[in-house]
Amino acid sequence: MQETQQLRIFKFGGASVKDAAAIRNLRQIAQTYGQPGPLLVVVSAMGKTTNALEELFQLAHSGQDYGPQLAVLRDFHLQVATELGVTDEAAGTPALTELLEQLQDRLATLQPGDFDKQYDQVVSYGELLATRIVARALQAQWLDCRPLIRTDHTWREGRVAWPATERLLGAVVPAQLAHGPVVTQGFLGGTSSGQTTTLGREGSDYTAAILAYCLGAESVTIWKDVAGLLNADPKIFADTVRFPEISYQETIEMAYYGASVIHPKTIKPLAVKHIPLRVKSFVDPAAEGTLIHDCRHGLLVPAFIRKTGQCLVSFESKDLTFISEENLEVIFGALAQARLKIHLMQNSAISFSVCTDFSAFRLDKLLALLRDQFTIHYNTGLELYTIKNYDAASIRRLTEGRELLLEQRTRQTFQFVCRGGPNEFVK
Ligand SMILES: Nc1ncnc2c1ncn2[C@@H]1O[C@H](COP(=O)(O)OP(=O)(O)O)[C@@H](O)[C@H]1O
Ligand SMILES: N[C@@H](CC(=O)OP(=O)(O)O)C(=O)O
Secondary structure, three states: OOOOOOOEEEEEOHHHHOOHHHHHHHHHHHHHHOOOOOEEEEEOOOOOHHHHHHHHHHHHHOOOOOHHHHHHHHHHHHHHHHHHOOOOHHHOOOOHHHHHHHHHHHHHOOOOOOHHHHHHHHHOHHHHHHHHHHHHHHOOEEEOOOOOOEEOOOOOOOOEOHHHHHHHHHHHHHHHHOOOOEEEEOOEEEOOOOOEEEOOOOOHHHHHHHHHHHHOOOEEEEEEOOOOOEOOOOOOOOOOOEOOEEEHHHHHHHHHHOOOOOOHHHHHHHHHOOOOEEEEEOOOOOOOOEEEEOOOOOOOOOEEEEEEEEEEEEEEEOOOOOOOHHHHHHHHHHHHHOOOOOOEEEEOOOEEEEEEEOOHHHHHHHHHHHOOOEEEEEEEEEEEEEEEOOOHHHHHHHHOOOOEEEEEEOOOEEEEEEEOOOOOOOO
16 A cells, blocks of 8 residues: 555544635645645535434435425535635536535435435535535545445444555545645545445544545544543533543543544544544644643543433343343344444343433334333433543532432443433533
């Protein structure tokens, strides 16, 4: 594989491309910090476009009128392109209007069934449209990553076929980078038969890591609306502290437990190749941010992580049989089939409980698979809190006055599930 010397990868998420002013700011950052090249820029859908596309898709798939929402989405992208003066369609292939027409066609020709597969074919247009605009604004080359980031057919959470992806990217991207900056889509991949897949919501950070791993990048910088990786989400918790540097191991755990600033899959490919990851503020790009790399540090301050939209499911054997390895095998198999990920689990003599993301569709599937064998109870509308590197004061801060439905602690991590409610303790 041909490695690109000193390649820097910049990733810009939805907030950093939410309108024309944000894209001008991105251009300034790329010009100031992305030189000398080579520079590969990964871009997500603009603002909340992915949510809007999800809604559009739901409407279209269920046969409802989606015309007004589609018009809003179309006008928004065209308006931003006009404000940036990048409506010169001849200069880009495919043109913005061509992508918008493709999206319209996709929506008009949806078939009943195949929900997840068709979701990917529609929702992917957020990144296609955004990169078309950003590439033109940067006068950079536009790269369609779908034929190069090869995944299996796991719709909505494509699993990367690493050897093929490394070969495909290596054959195309270094040559393109030799001609100047390249802009490509986050979140997207493609199957061997040429169908679009997505890598899981908020998966654009992961795309930056895939590209870095496969192309042997020097570093990855993800530009966010926060000062760096903090010990908690500042939208929820008061008095947050920035980590100037932190290890891959600490970061992967924070991301895994739900610190939404970095997609959890991002860290491993970078750690394997010792590629540093910087989290920097696009609001204050000169500020230090956070450097995530191979480093050792003492005990860090407690980090707080909240996951909302949780569901606690308890399985009880119907005949007072103990929860055994055989029972657990059946339960885990059903959870995997329903594609429900376990965030926390606990068992007693005759009962086994798991905390997972709530999805009515997936929960129904799980119930259908296990109802005959187990008595199943569940609660929805819950929150899962994790405190990494906890102490007594940090536990008190979060748990006081709350009814804990499930609680667990290891040497470094304290977790509990409780009902969602006002966050009287956080701000
Ligand atoms: N530990 C944390 N440190 C910093 N930001 C965090 C943390 N946990 C959650 N966040 C949230 O992550 C947001 C940035 O991530 P996200 O909105 O997904 O960015 P993007 O869309 O640009 O990829 C911040 O605005 C902040 O609210
Ligand atoms: N646009 C996709 C992928 C993504 O990563 O977006 P962002 O970088 O804005 O979190 C999503 O919203 O899920």
